[in-house]
Amino acid sequence: MKREIRVAKYYGYCSGVELAVNTLNRIMEKEKEIYIYGDLIHNRIVMEELKQRGLKVIKNIDEIPETGTMVIRTHGVKPEVYDKAKEKGLKIVDLTCIFVKRSQNFAKKIISEDLKLIIIGEKNHDEILSIQGNAGGESIVINSVEEAKSINGVERAGIVIQTTFERELAKSIIGELFDKINYMEIYNTICDATEKRQESCKALASQTDSFVVIGDKNSSNTNRLYEIAKSINKHTFMVSDKRSINCDDFKYSKTVGVTAGASTPDYIINGVIERIENC
Ligand code: SF4
Structure with a gap:
């Protein structure tokens, strides 16, 4: 069946996440010993890729050598973490969202x-x-x-x-x-990005036969989008990437609405759309 995919007006990476990911990518091109306290963003696929490229995720500042750079995640940290890193003389890159x-x-x-x-x-x-x-x-x-x-x-x-x-x-x-x-x-x-994603999710969810929210189960904003869409369109699914698509779920859907959490990159979204189109 030929399926029409409709994408929400606002979806995917917000300005805070985009800035953080781009900045970290730039730093990783120049420096080697980069450490982050917790996850930069709540998306395990993105975090796994960053780790494979050399980013070290730590739970304790003591794990960072004095020559290391400490990146602060978008969700921010307690002042004690910041102070301890400063005391230790670490280079700090603060990517806490404004x-x-x-x-x-x-x-x-x-x-x-x-x-x-x-x-x-x-x-x-x-x-x-x-x-x-x-x-x-x-x-x-x-x-x-x-x-x-x-x-x-x-x-x-x-x-x-x-x-x-x-x-x-x-x-x-x-x-x-x-x-x-x-x-x-x-x-x-x-934040404005959250409001816009929730509003456009709400507007689209009632207009399609089924609905897909793309993002990580650990992502709070993705879970909220899922709850909103599910309350409007019972045929709503949450997927982390194209591997979690089950084609049977879309067997009877002529139209499928799509949105994505603020920590979901475009290549994951495009992969899901392509997979549903070819189901
Ligand atoms: S606060 Fe809003 S803009 Fe900032 S990272 Fe979170 S969702 Fe994105």
């Missing part, structure tokens, strides 16, 4: 104003850990309306939102908090 830095700064401001910091996002996600670390005070992380309902005894709070969080869910959580907390400063720190 939108994550903006959230870190708002969180710091909230703590300095003596408000309770509430972060809407996923506990233990790299970005949330970097925001908590940089804020330097106590915080509450919530991910659902149920968790918002369980908050008690907070009178004055400041709120930041994970950059890749789903807008509608964030609004519902804030609505719940609004009824419980007397004074709130709300910073909408969902």
